[in-house]
Amino acid sequence: MAEATASLGPSASGGLYLRTRRWLTHAAIFGTLILAWEIGTRTELLDPLFYPAPSKIITSFWRIYVTQGNIWKHLYVSIGLVLAGFAAGSILGITLGSLVGLNPLVRRFIKPYVIVLEATPRIAVAPLLIAALGFGAQSKIAIIMLVCFFAPFINTLSGVVNVNEEKLELFKSLGASKMQILKKLVLPEAVPVIMAGERLALTAALSGVLVAEFIQRDQGIGALILTYTRNLNMASAFACIFTLTIIGFAIFKGMELMDRYIAFWSHEDGMTRVSQNRNVRWAKQGWAR
Amino acid sequence: MKTPFAGHALSLTRLLPHLALFGTLILAWEIAVRTGLIQSIMVPKPSTIFAAIVELYFVKGTIWYHFFVTLTEAVAGFIIGAAIAIALAVGSSLSDAFRRYVSPYAVVLNVTPGIALTPVIIAWFGFGMGSKIALAAVISFFPIFVNTLTGLTQTDTDREELFRSIGASRVQIFTRLRVPAALPLLFAGLKIGLTTALIGAVVAEFAQATEGVGVLMSRFSFQLNMGASIASLLSMTLIGLILFYSMEFLDDRMVFWRREERREAVSRKRARAWKRRG
Numbered sequence: 001m002a003e004a005t006a007s008l009g010p011s012a013s014g015g016l017y018l019r020t021r022r023w024l025t026h027a028a029i030f031g032t033l034i035l036a037w038e039i040g041t042r043t044e045l046l047d048p049l050f051y052p053a054p055s056k057i058i059t060s061f062w063r064i065y066v067t068q069g070n071i072w073k074h075l076y077v078s079i080g081l082v083l084a085g086f087a088a089g090s091i092l093g094i095t096l097g098s099l100v101g102l103n104p105l106v107r108r109f110i111k112p113y114v115i116v117l118e119a120t121p122r123i124a125v126a127p128l129l130i131a132a133l134g135f136g137a138q139s140k141i142a143i144i145m146l147v148c149f150f151a152p153f154i155n156t157l158s159g160v161v162n163v164n165e166e167k168l169e170l171f172k173s174l175g176a177s178k179m180q181i182l183k184k185l186v187l188p189e190a191v192p193v194i195m196a197g198e199r200l201a202l203t204a205a206l207s208g209v210l211v212a213e214f215i216q217r218d219q220g221i222g223a224l225i226l227t228y229t230r231n232l233n234m235a236s237a238f239a240c241i242f243t244l245t246i247i248g249f250a251i252f253k254g255m256e257l258m259d260r261y262i263a264f265w266s267h268e269d270g271m272t273r274v275s276q277n278r279n280v281r282w283a284k285q286g287w288a289r
Numbered sequence: 290m291k292t293p294f295a296g297h298a299l300s301l302t303r304l305l306p307h308l309a310l311f312g313t314l315i316l317a318w319e320i321a322v323r324t325g326l327i328q329s330i331m332v333p334k335p336s337t338i339f340a341a342i343v344e345l346y347f348v349k350g351t352i353w354y355h356f357f358v359t360l361t362e363a364v365a366g367f368i369i370g371a372a373i374a375i376a377l378a379v380g381s382s383l384s385d386a387f388r389r390y391v392s393p394y395a396v397v398l399n400v401t402p403g404i405a406l407t408p409v410i411i412a413w414f415g416f417g418m419g420s421k422i423a424l425a426a427v428i429s430f431f432p433i434f435v436n437t438l439t440g441l442t443q444t445d446t447d448r449e450e451l452f453r454s455i456g457a458s459r460v461q462i463f464t465r466l467r468v469p470a471a472l473p474l475l476f477a478g479l480k481i482g483l484t485t486a487l488i489g490a491v492v493a494e495f496a497q498a499t500e501g502v503g504v505l506m507s508r509f510s511f512q513l514n515m516g517a518s519i520a521s522l523l524s525m526t527l528i529g530l531i532l533f534y535s536m537e538f539l540d541d542r543m544v545f546w547r548r549e550e551r552r553e554a555v556s557r558k559r560a561r562a563w564k565r566r567g
Binding site: 131203215 | 307389390402495
C-alpha cells in the first residue's frame, strides 16, 4: 500500500515579510471565494436551498453547538463507536498481520484470500453485517472494525516481511537469538510502517461510522447529516460536515504526534530527544563515557 | 519494496494444496452450519451461496444489469476525479505560487471524510447515476492528486543537471524527465483512486438509489436473504479485481522500464523500428 506524502503545507522558507505577504494573499483568496459564494446565493445565482450561504453555515454552527446544542449527543456517540471499532480492528489487524508475516507457510496459503479481500470494497459488507447482527451499536462497531482491519494487517505484514537481508545476515553472524532479531531488527523497521497503517485505519474508521449511520439512520453524526439534508436544512448539514473536517484534521495531527513518540527513531528530532534522555539517564547510572 | 507475497508461478502442484485447503474450509463451514454450530440466519451455508450465485448470475442473470451500472458509475467517477487531480497536480508542479494557493483546499478536502458528503451530493445531483459518479469523483480525487504531485516534484538533481547541461528546454525537462519519473507513483495513486471510486459508487447506492449492486445487496440483506446478498457482494469483488488488474496492465505497459523483460522487449522493438527507418 503506497502512501505518498507531498509537502503540501505552507513552506517555512522566506523571511518574515514574505511569509506575512503570503498569509495575506491566502486570506485574500479565501475571503474572495467566500464573498463570491455569499453574493452568489444572495442573488440566487446559486440556489440558496441547495447551496447554503457561508453566513448561514456560521449561524448553523452557533445553533447546533450553542443554542440548541443537539450535535454533542451525536458527536459523542459517533466518536465512541470510532474509537471502539478502531481499537478492535487495529489490534486484530496487527496480531494477524504479525502472525501471518512471521510464518511463511501461512503466508503462502492466505495469499489468495487477501487478494480477494483487497479487491472487495470492505464497506460494502455493511448491510450484511447489519442484517446478521441487528440494528444498534454492535453492528456499527463490527463495520468499523472490518473497515479498520485491513490497513494495519497489510502494513504489519509487509513491515515484518521486509527485513533488510544484509542486516539480518549481520545479526545472524553475530549470533543473535530469534528474540533479539525480532526486538532489535524487525520491530524497529516495522513500527513506522505499522503506524502508517494505523493512520489509514483511523481515517477509514471515520468513514465507516458514517456509512453505518447512513444505513441505520438512528443516531450519530452521519444520521444527523442525513436528516438535515432530507429536511433541506443544508446549512446545518454543512456545519456537521465541517465538524468532521475538524475531527479529521485532529486525527491527522494526533496520529502524526503519536508517530513521533512511538516510532521516534524515524524522525530526526525524536531521535535527538530520546538519545539525550538516555545519555542523561546513563550518566546518572554511572555509564558515562 | 518487496511485496509481502513474492510471486509464484502458477502450476498444478502449487495449486493443489490451495484447492485442498479451500475445499476443507468450505466443507467445515457447510458442516458447521448444518449441525447448527453457526446460525444459518447470520451466516448462510456455502451451498446456499452457491445456489444464489447460479441463480443470480446464470439462470436469471439479474445481477449483470446492476453490475454494469455500478461499474459505469465507478469508472466514470474515477475518470472525472483523476482528470481534475492530474490537471491540478501538473499545475501545482509547474508553478510554486499555484501550489501554495491550491494546497490548503486540497488538505481540507483530504481530512474531510468524503463519505460525509454523500447525502449532500445526492441532494445536488439527484437519485440517479449522477450522484454516484460525483461521489466517486470526489473521493478518488485526493490520492491521485497527492501521488501525482509527489511524483512530479521529486527530482533527481543529477539528472536534471545533465538535462540542463545538454541544453534541454523546460518543456523537454518536463516531458522527458519529470513525467517518466512520476509515472510509477502516478499509477500507485490511480490504483488507490480506483478502489476508492468503487467505494464511493457503492456507498452512494446504499444511501439512495434504485439500481446498482449496492441496492441489490442492501435489498437482499434486509430480506435476510443472506445467500443472495453474499452472491452480490462477490460481484463487487469481481468489479474490484477487473478494475485493479486493468490498471495493473496499463501500469505494466506504460512503465515498461520497471521490469527487466518488458524493458528488453520494448527496446528490441524500438531498435527494429529505427533500423527499418534507416
